[in-house]
Amino acid sequence: MIDPDAGFAYLEGTEALRESKVMAVRKIITPPNPLLKQPSLKVTEVDDRIRALVQDMFDTMYDAPGIGLAAVQIGEPLAVIVMDTAGKDEDPRPLALVNPEVVWASEEMHEYEEGCLSVPDIYDKVVRPAEVVVRYLDLDGNAQERTFKGLDATCVQHEIDHTKGILFIDHLGRLKRERYLKKVIKKARQMQEA
Numbered sequence: 001m002i003d004p005d006a007g008f009a010y011l012e013g014t015e016a017l018r019e020s021k022v023m024a025v026r027k028i029i030t031p032p033n034p035l036l037k038q039p040s041l042k043v044t045e046v047d048d049r050i051r052a053l054v055q056d057m058f059d060t061m062y063d064a065p066g067i068g069l070a071a072v073q074i075g076e077p078l079a080v081i082v083m084d085t086a087g088k089d090e091d092p093r094p095l096a097l098v099n100p101e102v103v104w105a106s107e108e109m110h111e112y113e114e115g116c117l118s119v120p121d122i123y124d125k126v127v128r129p130a131e132v133v134v135r136y137l138d139l140d141g142n143a144q145e146r147t148f149k150g151l152d153a154t155c156v157q158h159e160i161d162h163t164k165g166i167l168f169i170d171h172l173g174r175l176k177r178e179r180y181l182k183k184v185i186k187k188a189r190q191m192q193e194a
Helices: 014-019 048-063 150-163 174-193
Strands: 068-070 080-083 095-105 109-116 119-129 131-137 143-149
Touching: 048 068, 048 080, 048 095, 068 150, 080 150, 095 150, 109 150, 119 150, 119 174, 131 150, 143 150
Parallel strands: none
Antiparallel strands: 068 080, 080 095, 095 131, 109 119, 131 143
16 A cells, blocks of 8 residues: 555545645546557656656546546556545545556456546446456555456556556447547547637
């Protein structure tokens, strides 16, 4: 977990986060932004800049609201993801992963209806391994390895895909994917014109 002594507002819970005046909600990019299709760069050192980026990512994710976010989704093509799959009646469980990589995946598969903050208002079923082991760096730069199951496994794989330039709709058939992309691009153009 994240160091509770680091003083990050998100550790106080989402309500305290929303009341905080230090929120740094960033714009979430959408297709056709080319950054979303490029692999992210590995982080060479977990320093204060990366920790500040993580804070912005949590602020943005909680504000959206969402359960996961990759740095590239806010225009920072670095291999950093955040997630919190806690339900509405549960205490927040924020987790930040730097340079995450799946090192083992179960043969058992799980189907889950996914959505994405970069592909708004689109939801579809995606099949992924039901359990994965992920190796990553924590916010102190220490190597960690963690097993994810169920929704946590789906979320972490979805976010790791972002670091590889893969959107969840890339797991769907070509016709569905093209239809969804046209819808998202049309909506983005309408918002720019407004």
